[in-house]
Amino acid sequence: MRRQMERILIIEDEEKIARFIELELIYEGYEVEKAFNGRDGLELATTQPFDLILLDIMLPELNGIEVLRRIRKVSNVPIILLTARDAVVDKVAGLDSGADDYITKPFAIEELLARIRVALRNRTNDSTKKDLTELSIGSLILDPTKREVLVDETIIDLTKREFDLLQYLLENKNIVLSRESILQHIWGYDFLGGTNAVDVYIRYLRAKIEEPFGLKFIHTVRGVGYVIKDE
Numbered sequence: 001m002r003r004q005m006e007r008i009l010i011i012e013d014e015e016k017i018a019r020f021i022e023l024e025l026i027y028e029g030y031e032v033e034k035a036f037n038g039r040d041g042l043e044l045a046t047t048q049p050f051d052l053i054l055l056d057i058m059l060p061e062l063n064g065i066e067v068l069r070r071i072r073k074v075s076n077v078p079i080i081l082l083t084a085r086d087a088v089v090d091k092v093a094g095l096d097s098g099a100d101d102y103i104t105k106p107f108a109i110e111e112l113l114a115r116i117r118v119a120l121r122n123r124t125n126d127s128t129k130k131d132l133t134e135l136s137i138g139s140l141i142l143d144p145t146k147r148e149v150l151v152d153e154t155i156i157d158l159t160k161r162e163f164d165l166l167q168y169l170l171e172n173k174n175i176v177l178s179r180e181s182i183l184q185h186i187w188g189y190d191f192l193g194g195t196n197a198v199d200v201y202i203r204y205l206r207a208k209i210e211e212p213f214g215l216k217f218i219h220t221v222r223g224v225g226y227v228i229k230d231e
């Protein structure tokens with residue numbers, strides 16, 4: 001089974017810098033997408049799976065801090081901020097808003113690459129705290145080590161949140177989970193968005209792991225929540 005290439009999103013309006021970083025990252029074996037303003041960056045970050053995001057703070061359309069806040073509402077993807085020299089306020093606001101790290105421009109590419117490796121490794125460490133045995137139901141296999149999901153031997157692209165949700169359901173196979181318990185487990189106690197988020201993400205999951213294959217894994221238990229079970 002091949003390891004999925006790690007995908008990095010660069011949100012940076014200075015196209016020369018974005019292009020330079022992109023070339024270096026491709027050379028290092030990463031897959032890269034670019035956005036040149038905050039709005040396009042946010043759109044990409046919230047609709048496609050990425051392993052890491054490089055986010056400039058001074059951006060047209062929507063500034064980097066606002067992009068960061070909005071991404072954090074739906075994703076824990078590692079984010080490294082690209083900040084201007086001496087922009088102390090930006091750095092503090094950025095870290096407060098959930099950035100994993102920042103790097104001051106101009107930077108040496110080696111330093112950026114090192115910080116990217118650290119951020120990706122930390123993310124992996126988080127997931128290795130959990131049980132690492134493979135989970136499965138029918139033709140669906142979830143590998144917590146590789147953070148990979150297969151249905152009928154096809155690799156499924158899931159966002160971090162979708163993956164965590166599916167893993168939680170599988171760890172509790174045949175057990176009905178309330179929306180509240182799912183919410184607390186996946187989003188945390190301080191999440192203010194309400195249990196609608198659970199229904200939305202269950203829909204995202206179904207669209208990826210069930211509908212394309214004509215299979216049914218996740219069952220709605222009216223008035224309670226959800227259960228993943230064998231037919």
Ligand code: CA
Nearest residue numbers: 013056058059
């Ligand atoms: Ca900029």
